[in-house]
Amino acid sequence: xxxxxxxxxxxxxxxxxxxxxxLRDVGFKLERGSTLGIxxxxxxxxxxxxxxxxxxxxxxxxxxxxxEFEGTDxxxxxxxxxxxxxxxxxxxxxxxxxxxxxxxxxxxxxxxEGLTLHRGLSRLSSxxxxxxxxxxxxxxxxxxxxxxxxxxxxxxxxxxxxxxMALACKPALLIADEPTSALDVTVQAQILDLLRDLxxxxxxxxxxISHDLGVIGEVCERVIVMYAGQIVESASAAAFFRGRAHPYxxxxxxxxxxxxxxxxxxxxxxxxxxxxxxxxxxxxxxRDRCPIGTSVCEAQRPPTIAVAEDHFALCHFPSAP
Amino acid sequence: MALKGLRxxxxxxxxxxxxxLVLVVTSVLSLVWTPYPPADIDIPSRLxxxxxxHWLGTDPFGRDVASMLIVGGRNSLAxxxxxxxxxxxxxxxxxxxAAASGGWFSDVxxxxxxxxxxxxxxxxxxxxxxxxxxxxxxxxxxIGIFNIPVFARxxxxxxxxxxxRDYILAARAAGKGSLSITVEHVLPNxxxxxxxxxxxxxxxxxxxxxxxxYLGFGTQPPNxxxxxxxxxxxxxxxxxPLLALFPGFAIAVSVLAFNLLGDGLxxxxxxxxxxxx
Numbered sequence: 001x002x003x004x005x006x007x008x009x010x011x012x013x014x015x016x017x018x019x020x021x022x023l024r025d026v027g028f029k030l031e032r033g034s035t036l037g038i039x040x041x042x043x044x045x046x047x048x049x050x051x052x053x054x055x056x057x058x059x060x061x062x063x064x065x066x067x068e069f070e071g072t073d074x075x076x077x078x079x080x081x082x083x084x085x086x087x088x089x090x091x092x093x094x095x096x097x098x099x100x101x102x103x104x105x106x107x108x109x110x111x112x113e114g115l116t117l118h119r120g121l122s123r124l125s126s127x128x129x130x131x132x133x134x135x136x137x138x139x140x141x142x143x144x145x146x147x148x149x150x151x152x153x154x155x156x157x158x159x160x161x162x163x164x165m166a167l168a169c170k171p172a173l174l175i176a177d178e179p180t181s182a183l184d185v186t187v188q189a190q191i192l193d194l195l196r197d198l199x200x201x202x203x204x205x206x207x208x209i210s211h212d213l214g215v216i217g218e219v220c221e222r223v224i225v226m227y228a229g230q231i232v233e234s235a236s237a238a239a240f241f242r243g244r245a246h247p248y249x250x251x252x253x254x255x256x257x258x259x260x261x262x263x264x265x266x267x268x269x270x271x272x273x274x275x276x277x278x279x280x281x282x283x284x285x286x287r288d289r290c291p292i293g294t295s296v297c298e299a300q301r302p303p304t305i306a307v308a309e310d311h312f313a314l315c316h317f318p319s320a321p
Numbered sequence: 322m323a324l325k326g327l328r329x330x331x332x333x334x335x336x337x338x339x340x341x342l343v344l345v346v347t348s349v350l351s352l353v354w355t356p357y358p359p360a361d362i363d364i365p366s367r368l369x370x371x372x373x374x375h376w377l378g379t380d381p382f383g384r385d386v387a388s389m390l391i392v393g394g395r396n397s398l399a400x401x402x403x404x405x406x407x408x409x410x411x412x413x414x415x416x417x418x419a420a421a422s423g424g425w426f427s428d429v430x431x432x433x434x435x436x437x438x439x440x441x442x443x444x445x446x447x448x449x450x451x452x453x454x455x456x457x458x459x460x461x462x463x464i465g466i467f468n469i470p471v472f473a474r475x476x477x478x479x480x481x482x483x484x485x486r487d488y489i490l491a492a493r494a495a496g497k498g499s500l501s502i503t504v505e506h507v508l509p510n511x512x513x514x515x516x517x518x519x520x521x522x523x524x525x526x527x528x529x530x531x532x533x534x535y536l537g538f539g540t541q542p543p544n545x546x547x548x549x550x551x552x553x554x555x556x557x558x559x560x561x562p563l564l565a566l567f568p569g570f571a572i573a574v575s576v577l578a579f580n581l582l583g584d585g586l587x588x589x590x591x592x593x594x595x596x597x598x
Contacts, residue, residue, distance in 0.1 A: 054494055059423065079498075087496035094494075099487040104509045114495045165495060 001071065003172055003205050004030040004053075009065035011048055011057060011229075018278035022048045022061065024229045032172065035199060035206040037216030037237065039252065040226035043274055046209045049226070050175045053207075054092055055082040070172065088118040091166035095178040097158035101150040107134075107161050108146030114168040133164040137194060156187035163194065170202055177209045192218055213256060217241055225249045228275055228285035235311040245305075245313035245320070247290045284316065292317055334585020340578030348395035357385035359392040360543040368561050377567050380550075381557060386564065389545035390571055396457070396540050397547055397575075401526035403461045405519055408468020413515060415469070416476025417508060420484055421499040431477065434470035442467040442525075443532050450538035460539040464529045468522050475518045479511040513590040517583050524579035531572045547572050 011023035023045045030036055038046050051057050053067060055074065067074040070089065074082075086092075091114075094100040101110060111133055112126035121129065131146055137160040139145050139153075150158055159179060166174060176195060180188040196219055199206045210216050216223055216237070223240040225233040225248065233246040244250045254268040272289035275281055284290070284297040294316070302316045356376065363383035371378045377386040419427035437445075446463035453459040483489065484507065492502050533539035534548025542549070547568040554564035 056490065056493055083496045083498050085496070086494055092491075092494040094487055094491055096487055100491040102488045102492070102506050102510070105505070113492070113497070117496055117501075162491070165491070 002029045003032045003070065005066070005068040006053075007066040007068070009049070009052060009063065009067060011045075011052055011061050011063045013058065013061045013277075015060065015278075020277040021280055022229050022277055023052065023063075024280075026065075026226075026229075026231055028224060028231065028234065030173070030205050030207065032205055033199075033203045034222065035208065035220045036222045036224065037220030038207065038209045038224045038226060039211060039213055039216055041211055041252075041274065043277075044226040045229040046211075046226055047177055048229075050092065050177050050207065050209055053173075053175060054086055054090060055079075056086075084118070087114045087166075087171070088169045089171050090173045090175065091169070091171040092175040092177065093159070093162050093166050093179045096182050097155055097162055098150075098182070100162055101158060103150055106147045106149055107153070108148075111161060111164050111168060114165060118169045129168070130164070133168060134161070136198075137161070137164045137167075138190075139164070155183055156191065159183060159187075159191055160194070163191075163198070167198060167202065167204075171204060173205045173207065174199065175207045175209070178211070179208070180215060181210070181212070188215070195219065213252065225252065228280065229277060230285065230314060232286070232314045233312065235308075239308065239311050243319070245307040245311065245318040246286075246315050247292055247319075248286050249313075250319070251289075251291075284314075331585060331588070333581045334589070337578050337581030337583075337585050340574060341582055344394060344398065344575055344578065347391050348398050351388075351391045351395050355385075355388040355391055357388045359384060359388040359545045361385070368557070370563065378561075378563060380553065380564055381561075384545075386550075386567055389550060390547070390567055393540075393545040393547045393550060393568065394571060394575070396544055397527050397530045397534075400457055400461055400464070400530045400540070401523050404464035404526045404530075405468055405522050407461065407465030408522065409472050409515070409519055411465075412469040412472025413476045413508070416473035416478075417480050417503050419473070420477045420480035420507070421503050427477070430473060434473050437467065437470045443529055446529055446533060447536065447538060450533060455538040455541060457540050457544070460530060460533050463533070464526050467529075468526070471522060472515070472518065475514060476511060479514050480507050483507045483510045513586075517587040517590055520579050520583035520586060524576045524583065527572065527575050527579065 007027045009023055009026040010021070013020040013022055026045070026049060028036070038049065040046050048057070052063050053074070057063060063075055065075065074085070101107065108127055108130050111130035112123070115121045115126035115129050116123065119126070127146060134145055139157055139160050153161065179195065180191050183191060192215060195206070198204070206219070208216060208219055220237050223235055223237050224231050225246065227248050233240070233244065233249045235245075240249070244253055251268070251270045255270060270289055275285050275288070281287060281298070283300050284293070284302045287293045287297045290297065296316050300316070302314050304312050304314050305318050306312050307318050307320060361384060363379070365383065366375070366379055367381055367383040369375055369379045375385050375387065377390065380386055380389070415430050419430040446460075446467065449463035449466065450459050453462065480503070489502060489506060492506055530539055530546070531548035531551070534546040535552045537549070537552070539548055540546035550568040551565055554561070554568070557564055
């Protein structure tokens with residue numbers, strides 16, 4: 001049985017201006033200890049998928065479908081059950097380390113929080129454990145650090161603190177939502193290394209959300225590409241980086257900046273805009289921006305086609321990888 | 322230090338703190354010492370002007386005005402303090418609960434707040450004391466009740482903002498429930514604002530207590546109070562105008578003190594507001 005199995009997850013935000021379809025028929029599986037990368041541009045539903053997994057969708061959003069985690073369906077459970085799960089079996093790291101820490105609380109207490117909550121540790125022993133965790137994520141100077149406030153740390157250090165917080169209870173699944181987007185490139189590499197090591201060390205599964213294909217390629221075994229709330233391509237990372245089947249994935253790849261000697265090519269941008277989630281087109285959501293879009297794409301929803309073993313694309317005319 | 326404060330435009334805060342300190346110190350001191358017992362009637366020495374024996378003179382019953390003023394101040398501080406405390410505890414509780422739960426509960430609380438705002442506070446306080454009977458405790462109740470919606474609104478507004486922060490989402494992702502998030506993350510972050518609001522409400526409470534006592538609904542004799550001193554001085558306006566001047570001055574100065582304190586604190590808590598002025 002996989003650790004996590006999502007089936008036909010739909011998230012809709014009901015608003016007077018029209019219902020916004022934020023996630024449409026999202027489904028994937030995740031085995032224990034495996035790593036999955038979700039890529040896509042802003043607003044494609046990456047973060048909403050993560051929040052749905054944490055039960056932290058905005059109040060106006062309704063989710064249907066199935067999120068099966070360790071054998072139970074999460075969507076049906078009450079808030080108390082969610083609270084027992086969050087931070088305990090599923091943990092999350094956020095994009096902005098600067099704002100994800102309470103500015104008025106010393107970091108030691110914030111890291112220890114989950115331990116007192118889920119493990120029932122006393123204040124003292126949870127602080128001792130927090131110290132060990134801060135050591136593990138590479139924050140030196142033990143005693144001073146427990147009493148430090150978030151503003152005294154650098155961005156990279158704050159992200160390390162957040163990682164320590166997330167890992168405190170040794171969750172089975174870690175969701176990292178753009179964990180390195182707010183950091184310098186050099187720090188970015190260190191944080192990714194740390195995440196990779198910790199995932200291997202604790203046998204956690206990891207969902208890494210990013211708009212940066214480089215980051216995904218470095219860490220993940222499997223890649224999912226999302227567009228306008230749908231999964232448009234899913235493949236093993238090896239296969240994906242060998243060849244993309246969906247035109248959107250190909251365009252994303254083409255938009256990567258390349259640093260080759262002297263070559264100063266313009267970045268290939270994807271023309272057009274993401275469709276409004278309140279007024280999605282009848283057929284393929286990528287039709288208007290697609291280089292190969294036809295009248296079929298406009299009229300009919302694309303099917304999910306297996307282009308190779310374990311490599312799927314949501315397209316009428318996927319390329320052979 | 323003081324000069325630096327002045328240059329930064331914090332003179333008001335310094336003056337406010339100074340005056341509030343004077344008020345508090347004299348009030349505390351009056352628990353153990355006053356120039357005369359404030360209720361001692363001494364008809365032969367009635368209606369004297371200020372002198373070394375009676376610093377601020379005596380009233381028509383020969384009571385020492387200075388002593389009455391000090392003890393009256395203590396009474397009005399005590400009433401204002403408990404009233405604001407009652408309003409703060411209940412108002413912050415309701416406001417924080419409204420912010421945490423949202424939905425219909427929040428709507429009900431806020432509409433109730435609107436409802437109480439629809440009536441002038443002092444009129445309703447008079448109504449409440451008229452129904453429950455005059456006295457210090459009922460004055461506390463009457464003033465306290467009208468502090469509840471003020472604190473409820475301020476708390477809810479500020480707390481809603483904090484609830485939108487990333488670290489609240491992070492705390493929820495760590496498995497914390499609404500109650501512990503409110504206590505550990507939301508309230509500490511709105512505390513500054515509440516302290517400011519409390520000092521401003523304090524000024525209003527002192528004014529309200531004086532008003533109630535002036536009308537005879539507040540502190541009851543023989544306990545002195547500024548409001549009743551004003552009332553009693555009315556009859557002797559032409560014979561002894563100073564009798565009205567002193568309690569009037571005391572009320573004005575203490576209201577000013579708490580307003581200066583509140584404004585100054587607000588500028589400290591929110592420097593953006595200070596720069597805008």
